Amino acid sequence: MPLLPPGFVLGAATAAAQIEGATAEDGRGPSIWETYARRHPPADGSDGSVAADHYHRVDEDVALLARLGVSSYRFSISWSRVLPTGRGPVNAAGLDFYDRLVDRLLESGLAPMATLYHHDLPQALEDDGGWINPATAVAFGDYAGIVGERLADRVSSWVPISEPNVAAFLGYGNGTQAPGHRLYFDALHVVHQLLLGHGRAVGALREAGAREVGCANNHAPIWPFSEDPADVGAGKLFDSLWNGMFLEPMLLGRYPVDVAPLMDDLVAPGDLALIRQPLDFYGVNYYSPIRIAAAPDDAPVPFEVFEMLGYPRTDRGWTVVPDALREWLITFRARFRAALPPIVVTEAGASYAVGPDERGVVDDQARIDYLDAHLRAVVEACERGVDVRGFYVWSLLDGFEWTEGLAQRYGLVHVDHETLVRTPKRSFAWYAEVIAAQTRSVG
């Protein structure tokens, strides 16, 4: 059982479109994920219309968080639940839902961390061009101001956009996530717009009196397929795009040198200053390393993701390499030390499909092993001087896992998607004991 530095935050995370359900209730407007799931239904035919039905079971889920003993809970706010068309009149019932959630969390001694955008763009904005249309970044800033005005007095920390690289490169680059555009390198325009959205939201939250504002960027160590210079080069380019494209503008106010020329025509005077707002924490979402090879010359992009052999895998097929997290954190600090605020692992977790056995026990030992090993990797990085202040398990509940539907289960709590009954898994009890031991150790 890893013992963490004093004051280390142990939390859990979720996202609105993945757990709330109630997608057409109380004035919520549609988001791009309802549209995408209709056009590209996951293999199990599910969509987020019910998910874990958190919208109707929020009290039960907050009670689970309190029982788990986490000190903080990261959730996301559905833009189209608060602003059904993404701008214009506020949907009072929507904002009231998050107001009540924040109050319940505080009553249970939990520090709320709120994400403003977790992949669920209001469909009305997408109909107007989505993140390709510069008006969307402006609307995002306004939305941040509205939510900040209501909640900044009680929310402890904020994340404007979760995994902007996923939103840009999978949503607009290769179209494997909502909204599903295949723009390839033309998606770089969307990268810049998401960053402008981030900058505007940070500014609006600061104005509203936000206590702490950070980010939650998805990072992965990039391993070239071979030592062939073509693979090494492809790996470097992918690293600049996947890891550097949001990190460097946010922390350094410039794009990675090897791709910056591709951005010159997109950057207007003042844009990079707007993007590079000081952050109170740097959020890292970590899952596994990515192996990259050079792609054939006729491929739309010069790199391709390659399978990684010889490592344990989750039920989603993602490789389990805790050492890579430690290495990535140490390298990250060495490279960006001067500009780096404290780090928080805003997401780490794994998908294992095991369900309740005949006794009703969900024996997810593999998840316990995954979390234990990754927490130890964080502790080792801290021992090497990396300033990591927190770790949020993805996820509290089994939810709607985007293109994978309900089949991939990341939760510490099992959700029966027929009855919506919640069953804490063995990993829930294990994590609760890690937290209790941590509390005991600081006395």
Ligand SMILES: O=C(O)[C@H](O)[C@@H](O)[C@H](O)[C@H](O)CO
């Ligand atoms: O933006 C994010 O934080 C992620 O995409 C999550 O929503 C995923 O569910 C998780 O990464 C597991 O795949």
